[in-house]
Amino acid sequence: MSMKLLKYSVVLAVLSVPSAYVHGFEIPVDGVYGGSKSESGGGAIGYVDIEKIFREHPMTERLKKKFISEIENKRKEIADMEAVMCAMQDVYISTSTEIKGLENDVATLKNILEEEKAGPKMMLLPGTTEYVEMKKTPAQIAASTPTAVIPGLIAEKEKTIMAKKTDLEMMKKEVEDKRSEIDARVRQNKEELMLLEERQTGEILKDINEILEKLAEEEGITVILDKNNLLYGKTVKDLTDDVRERIRGR
Numbered sequence: 631m632s633m634k635l636l637k638y639s640v641v642l643a644v645l646s647v648p649s650a651y652v653h654g655f656e657i658p659v660d661g662v663y664g665g666s667k668s669e670s671g672g673g674a675i676g677y678v679d680i681e682k683i684f685r686e687h688p689m690t691e692r693l694k695k696k697f698i699s700e701i702e703n704k705r706k707e708i709a710d711m712e713a714v715m716c717a718m719q720d721v722y723i724s725t726s727t728e729i730k731g732l733e734n735d736v737a738t739l740k741n742i743l744e745e746e747k748a749g750p751k752m753m754l755l756p757g758t759t760e761y762v763e764m765k766k767t768p769a770q771i772a773a774s775t776p777t778a779v780i781p782g783l784i785a786e787k788e789k790t791i792m793a794k795k796t797d798l799e800m801m802k803k804e805v806e807d808k809r810s811e812i813d814a815r816v817r818q819n820k821e822e823l824m825l826l827e828e829r830q831t832g833e834i835l836k837d838i839n840e841i842l843e844k845l846a847e848e849e850g851i852t853v854i855l856d857k858n859n860l861l862y863g864k865t866v867k868d869l870t871d872d873v874r875e876r877i878r879g880r
Contacts, residue, residue: 693830715808
C-alpha cells in the first residue's frame with residue numbers, strides 16, 4: 631500500500647537556536663478518515679510525534695554539526711574579508727593624517743615667506759617712545775631652512791599632497807567596494823545556508839517518510855497524522871515508538 635506525501639515540512643532552526651525545531655506535518659491520503667479498518671471500511675489511522683522523531687533521528691545531530699561547521703566557515707570567511715577592509719581603512723586614516731601634516735608644513739613655510747616680505751617688525755618699548763626690531767617669530771625660529779629654498783619645498787610638498795589626495799580617493803573607493811563585496815557575500819552565504827538547511831532537512835524527512843510508508847503497509851494503515859494535529863481518535867494507533875526503534879543506527 632502506498633502513501634502520497636502532499637505536505638510535510640520541517641525547518642531546522644540552528645542559525646539562532648541550535649536545539650529548537652519548528653515543524654508542520656500533514657499527510658492527506660486517499661481513503662476514509664476516522665475509525666478503525668473494521669469500523670469504517672477504510673484503512674486504520676495512526677499517528678506519530680514527528681517532532682520527537684525528527685529530534686532523535688541520528689541524521690539530525692550529524693547534519694546539524696555539519697551545518698554549524700559550515701556556518702563557522704562562512705563566518706570566518708566574512709571575518710577575514712572585514713579584517714582586510716579594516717587594514718584598508720587604517721591606511722586611509724594614516725594617509726589623511728599625513729596630508730594634514732603636509733598642509734600644515736606648507737602653511738608654515740608660506741607664513742615665513744610672508745614675514746620675510748613684510749620686513750622686520752618693530753615694537754614700542756614699554757614706558758618709552760623708542761621702537762626696536764622684534765626678534766624672529768616662532769615660525770621663523772622653528773624653520774631651520776634657508777629662505778631661498780622655501781618656494782621649492784612648498785612646491786614639492788604641494789605636489790606630494792595632490793598625489794596623496796588622489797591615492798586617498800582611490801582608497802575610499804576600494805573601501806566602499808570591499809564593503810559592497812562583503813555585503814554581497816553575506817547575502818550569498820545566507821542563501822547557501824538556507825539551501826543547505828533545506829537539503830539536509832529533506833534527507834531526514836525522506837528517511838522518516840520511507841519508514842512511515844513501510845510501517846503503514848505492515849500495519850494496514852492508510853492515514854498517519856502528527857500527534858499535535860490529533861484532536862480525538864478512539865482507535866488511532868501511536869506509531870511513534872515503532873518509528874523511533876527503526877531510526878536507530880540510521
